[in-house]
Amino acid sequence: MGASHILQLSYMLTEALFVGIIIVTLFSMRHKFGIALLYITLGTFQYLQAVLASFLYFEIFPGLFVSPGSAVLFNASLFAVLLIYIREDVAEARKLIYGLVFANITLTIFLLIIGSHIQGLPSEQVSHIPLQVFNFTPRILIAGTLTLTADVLLIIIIYELFSRHISNLFLRIYSAMAVVLIFDTLVFTTGSGIISQQDQYLTFLISAMIGKLLFGLFYSIMLIFYLKYFGKREYVSHGKDSEIKDIFTFLTYRQKYELLCKEIHKDHLTGLYNRGFLNESLPRELDKAKANGDKTALLMIDVDNFKSINDVFGHQEGDRILVFLATVITQSIREMDLACRYGGEEFSLILPRTHINSAVQLAERIRDKLALLSDSHKPALARKITLTIGVAVAPEQADNAEDLVCIADKRLYIGKKRGRNCIVSTG
Structure with missing residues (x-):
């Protein structure tokens, strides 16, 4: 493992740390600003995930090429689903699941339309655009959407199943993520038909699986660290301290009356x-x-x-x-x-x-x-x-x-x- 490999791995770990901090920060602020900020952010991650996984890969170990789209951002989606399910409930997690699936469908269909649009333009107008971003086939669309749907549902089912047999919270979280990541890599790599030759298929499959499992481990550690040392500090106050102090607080006497009732x-x-x-x-x-x-x-x-x-x-x-x-x-x-x-x-x-x-x-x-x-x-x-x-x-x-x-x-x-x-x- 050379210096360049260490540098690339360090960059990707930094990216995962940044994304994880964004997720837990927005989640922790949900009682002040609502959870919509987190959902919107995760929706934008779906776009980046698709773009980066289309053409950008880094060699983090000799012969092991990993995309930040699949390893960092896809894992972040599973990280967010588990966080919301563990700290909230299945009804709240269901909202996120529907949002992620809908964002994935909307993004992919739009990219298909843009790809068709670009084909009719002169080459000089698109010479600087990475066309891999728009070359989604219907097969990739179907495989990606179905796999994402299955992944976010499966991780909750697997987590609950493991909860009955694994007492250690970290092992429970990472085991659930590992099963889903292996399932996702096998189904998507095979179902999408991205790699046709067997030797390339095996190389891509192994690289994707190792990369996802590695960053799944990173997110699992981050999640257990948050739950044990930071999540417990959250306190939901239904009084005035949890209200955002802006002009909307003072728009009507009715709002003031409701705040007073809460204090009483x-x-x-x-x-x-x-x-x-x-x-x-x-x-x-x-x-x-x-x-x-x-x-x-x-x-x-x-x-x-x-x-x-x-x-x-x-x-x-x-x-x-x-x-x-x-x-x-x-x-x-x-x-x-x-x-x-x-x-x-x-x-x-x-x-x-x-x-x-x-x-x-x-x-x-x-x-x-x-x-x-x-x-x-x-x-x-x-x-x-x-x-x-x-x-x-x-x-x-x-x-x-x-x-x-x-x-x-x-x-x-x-x-x-x-x-x-x-x-x-x-x-």
Whole structure:
């Protein structure tokens, strides 16, 4: 491996680092500016990915030629899908998946049209244009779009499958990426017909596979680093601190009134909404769901043995645990979900457009994330924290707010009688 190889590899790693930082920065700012900025940026990456993969390759190891389009930007798309799925939920990841697929279809069709347009121009007008950019055949169009669709769906399925058998988060993430990258390289290289001769096909296939797996490893390390050391610092405040201070904040008295209402309904220890907000919002959410034919789930969450924590370690440690749990909850929910401190060590979550299975999955995600962040939290918490969670869904289990709260609370106490540290969605 010569100096030129090291230089090319360093450049590509720098490119991957830059793209990764852009993705996690925009994702971290989603509560201020919305997640659309990230989606638009990823859409532009689709264009660059197609252009760079068409004609630009660098030799990062002797005989190993890799394109920044496929190794850096394609991996970045998978990186973003996993990040959003792990930190948000499958509904939010689905938006990204649809956006990436649509961007890929739109880009490729447009390039096909431009390619046909260029063929009718005099050669001197196109002499400086790399025609490889526009030489997409229908076969490449179909193979690329179908492969991209399968990739972004498959990585979530594989990640969930590996979650049942692989406890280490890094191995789970990289294993899922590796399977999808191998699948993508095999299917696209074979299906697109880019390489016709067998010896060239094998060389291209091996180079593409090694390059993608190498940068998949880089993005996996970056993702686990973000989740453990930076993602946990995010805090979703529904008060004025999360509002963008610009002219739109002051356009109407109605907006000021809504901000004031949020402050009134805030729990000042955790920053979440309080019980008064839950009592006002839950009937309204149920009415809205009934009108739209949707389901609404309610989670009642209780910190196990919290009284003994206060007795042994003091109320300051108890408060610190409540704030820590509130942060974990806000990192786990969607923007449409409403997190409240119900009272004492009890929390409640209103989950619009959520059926029972998704509600249970969210409850499991909160418990898993709590365990993950507790291990890396510095200074360490005084003791291990476990949760008991009761789950209820309207309208099939209750048709009004009072009954829904009673059912979820009843299931919470069933979980306590079973020994705590569990999720109860029946009974």
